Amino acid sequence: MKVQSLNFKARSTEALLDDDLKAALSNVKQGFIGKRAEAVRLVPEWEQIRAEARDLKNHVLDNLDHYLVAYEAAVQARGGQVHWASTSAEANDVIVDICKQAGAKTVTKGKSMVGEEANLNGALEAAGLEAMETDLGEYIIQLAKEAPSHIIAPAIHKTRQQVSDLFHEHHAQYGLHERLVDRSALVNEARTILREKFRCADVGITGANFLIAETGQHVLVTNEGNGDLTSSLPRVQIVIVGIEKVIPTLEDASCLLRLLARSATGQHFSNYTSLMSGPAQPGDLDGPEAFHVVLVDNHRTEMLAGELREMLRCFRCGACLNHCPVYGAVGGHAYGWVYPGPMGSVVTPAMVGIENAPDLPHACTLNGRCAEVCPMSIPLPRLLREHRRATFERSLQSASARYGLGLWAWLAARPRLYHWATRWGVAVLSRLGARRGRFSRLPLAGAWTQSRDLPSPQGRTTFMQEYRQRQSDANAQGGQGS
Amino acid sequence: MKSVGLFVTCLVDLHRPNVGFAAIALLEQAGCSVSVPDSQVCCGQPAYNSGDDVSTKRIAQQVIDAFESFDYVVAPSGSCAAMIKEHYPPLFADDPVWLARAQALASRCHELFSFLVDVLQVKDFSAEFGADVTYHDACSGLRELGVKEQPRTLMSNVQGLMLKEMDDTDVCCGFGGTFCVKYPDISERMVDDKAALVRQSGAEVMLGGDMGCLLNISGRLSRVASDVRVYHLAEVLAGMAAIPAIGEAANTEEQP
Incomplete structure (x- = not known):
């Protein structure tokens, strides 16, 4: 996916003018925040689990090489294959190769943010494969040719009417011409189409929430069950996953699972929490013939070695997005890449370069x-x-911001000069603003006054000036009295 | 008697000296001797939040120099107090001498309301303020210093004051220091949402403990022609809220 984060300001301004988006974002606020708070309230030991989870992930990050190699060995012991990809492009190449070697034509996909990092759909299409997203939200944005705007609710920016229009336009090819408006009718129509895709797909690709080093299994959490159908029906199963998702044991997964759904949606547990165990074993009634895991680095080891290491504890629940007032104002697309909100503002510069x-x-x-x-x-x-x-350090902020800051910092390190300058500033501003008590417009303060008045200073003197005056008055009086 | 160095904060110095004098009055009433060092300017947040650690350290050293001789340093702002308390020490991680000085100051630095209630255990200033008020929790004080109940305890002892909490009182108002001028459109949406919640509370007055938020919210309230008046809680507690509210014109007719 093309990185458009350089246009954050313009994109956010555009987003703020979008009334449909505003309505859609109010659902984030009303839905996720209250439900999470209630779910957390019902777990008295929440903070204790949180501390355990932090320590667990820190331990994994300290020993990441060990656990990844152990996981690889365990997967191989079950008959699966593990591929190591340093970059997203390598991951795409590996996956396209697997598909070609399997003679695949159609691919179903469960939601994967690592797949979004790599623009895996683009790579599959370029290789002549039909790739169909099966998570309802991902399916909607695939039809709309858009990026996800939320890491767990990728189509949260879409209104029901917009989804109805999309389905009406795209489902005609399946002979479905009725314009639907009812929520469950829309879901059922998507389900009908996806059901057929699940049945026919040659390859199924999903992400994974946790990789279990001890057993070589992985845990997949969804609310729609699409991940299970994607994983188990096709001949070939592929998991694309970031290297930070490995954990030592199943016991550890149970700790993290107590936090995940509650933080994400306020559910105690997701509708589907599946433990996948590689290819079908002799005697199994079903399951994939071949099983591949693609472990993706894509700048994660750089994060591991640097100041952003703690970010690798993230398990992509989306709570930070839901509670971020900036995300709540501008939505996910303003951020210009795959990951929005607070976690995205940390991860995106690490993956695409701070200069971008x-x-x-x-x-x-x-x-x-x-x-x-x-x-x-x-x-x-x-x-x-x-x-x-x-x-x-790299002077990437606007020139006006840099020079403004430089001037201020120079002044702030010279208290006498600073106090002299502020005395003048206050004297002038207070005279100009005395009548109304505020400014609705002021030269050089347009960014402030475009949306709010600037209160004028309370009086004609700064605090420091007034304080010294009162002190010297008191001393003079004290002198007279004695 | 405990000696307190008052960290006035640059916004109080420039915009609302009354808050500084109110803080002095409260601290003296609570039995402290208060001084205001001349050499204070700013806590350094504009530089720190812009990623300029070199300037931040220079300013931090200035603050440490000015305040380390007092028993306590107190600021009528959770944001500035949190800067000194939480963010100064890590700046000097590679400098043992300054690290020790920064840590020593940090351990004696407090936000005004939490200092009065938690440290001095003074909760009642015999203030009177006959109004329905709502209170805005500033983010830094709330999340970095745990300032939440202290201002409410203090307000509960103000005669005539009726607290009408607004919804989402813990959500940022969109000030964020330089954020509000770097991203004015986003800031506008945030402060507009906040101003709407203030109005919905039904309060006549909004109080808070940080001038940044108060200037931002009062500026938006007046822009949308609301008559909710805005004061710093210190002004109310010290009985010094008879002057025009923040951003309100002086009513010349009432002056003697």
Whole structure:
């Protein structure tokens, strides 16, 4: 997928003007936040599980090489194959090769954010394969030729009417011409079409929520069951997954699963939590003939070695997006790539280069609500600051912002000059603003006054000036009295 | 008697000296001797949040120099107090001498309301304020310093004050320091949502503990022609809220 994060400002302004998007985003706020809070409230030991999960993932990251190799061996012992991809392009090549060697024509896909990183659909189509997304949200945005706008609810930006229009346009090819508006009728129509695709697909590709090093299994969490049909019906099963998803044991998965659905949707558990065990074994009634796992790095080891290491604890629940007031205002597409919101503002610059996404770490008030709800206790504001350091060091912010900051910092290191300058500023501003008490327009303050008045200073003096005056008055009086 | 260095904050210095004098009055009433060092300017957040650690350190050293001789440093702002308390020490991770000084200051640094309630255990200033008020929790104080109940405890002891909580009181108002001028369109949506919640609360007055948020929200309230008035809680507690609210014109007729 083309990286458009450089246009964050223009894209966010456009998003703010989109009334359909505003209506759709209010669902995020009303749906996810309250449900999560209630689900968490019902688990008294929540903070304890959170701490265990953090420690568990830290342990994995400290020993990532060990667990990945152990996982590989366990998969091979079950008859599966593991492929290592340093880049997204390598991952695509591996997957296209597997499909070609299997003589595949059609592919079904479960939702995979790593697949989105790689634009896997694009690579499959370029290789002449028909790739069909089977998660309802992913299916909708595939029809619309759009990127996901939320990591667990990819089509959250779409209204029901827009989905109805899309289905009406695209389902005619299956002889379905009725224009549907009812929610369940829309779902049923998609289900009818997808059912046939599931049955006929040669290859099924999904992501994975956890890779179990001990057993070589993986855990797949969905609400629609599409991941299970994608995994189990085709001849060939492929899992594309980031290297950070490995954990030691099934016991560990049970700890993380207690956090995942509650944080994501406020469910106690997702509708489907499946444990997959590689290719069909002798005597199994069904299951894929061949099983492949593609372990993708795509800048993850750079993160592991650097200041962003803690970001690799992320298991993509989306809680930080749901609680971010900036995401809530502009939605996911403004961010210009695969991952939006707070986690996206950390991950995207790490994967596409800070020079291609310099706004993302700055477009945040550092209010900390994301870190407060993050089930993996990732210090998102601190990690955003790491990126801000990089943008400062490489002068990636706008010239006006840099010069403004430079001037201010120079002045702030000279208290006497600073106080002299602020005395003048306050004296002038207070005279100009005294009558109304505020400015609705002011030269050089347009960014402030475009949307709010600027209160004028309370009086004609700064605090420091007034304080010194009162002190010297008191001393003079004290002198007279004695 | 405990000595307190008042960290005035740059926005109080420029925009609302009354908050600084109110803070002094409250601290003195609670039994502290208060000083205001001359050499203070700013806590350094604009530089820090822009990724300029070199300037931030220079400013932090200035603040440490100015305040380390006091028993406590107190700021009428959760944001500035959190900067000193939470963010100064890591800046000096590679400098043992300054790290020790930064940590020592951090351990004695407090936001005003939490200092009054938690440290001094003074919860009642015999203030009167006959109004329905709503309170905005500023994010830094709330999440970095745990300032939530302290202002409410203080408000519960103000005669005549009726608290009408707004929805989403813990959601950011869209100020975010330089954020509000770097991303004015996003900030506008956020502050507009906040102003709407303030109005829906039915309160006549909005109080808070951070000038940044208060300037932002009051500016939006007046832009949308709301008559909700905005003060810093310190002004109310110190009985110094008789002056025009933030962004309100002086009513010359009422002046003696």
